[in-house]
Amino acid sequence: QVRLVESGGGLVQAGDSPTLACASSERTFGMYAVTWFRQVPGKDREFVAAIWRSGSVYYNGDHAGRFIISRDKDTKTVYLQMNSLSPDDTAVYYCAAKSSWGNYDYVGGYEYWGQGTQVTVTS
Helix, strand or coil: CCCEEEECCEEEECCCCCEEEEEECCCCHHHCEEEEEEECCCCCCEEEEEECCCCCEEECHHHCCCEEEEEECCCCEEEEEECCCCHHHCEEEEEEEECCCCCCCCHHHCCEECCCEEEEEEC
């Protein structure tokens, strides 16, 4: 069982650039694909960004390059830097992990999920 813990959410102002973190104690965490999704009430979970063990990344093009995903294998943490936030970015942000690459934007393909962290952007 891979446990994922998100942090870094909270109340921010429009235009801010906070960074979320997804940490795991799993020894082999660096071998997993890790992805950030977000969800607002009443809507499906939306793909944001994914990173593979090789460092390859993939982004949801609808976010106009405002999000940057990265990982630190030494600290077993994956980060999501979010830039130029607007109230439309208000959501619960989840990280998820799986042991295979591909179909990174498919919610059902992930084996492990964090509990989510709320990000609220005020105008």
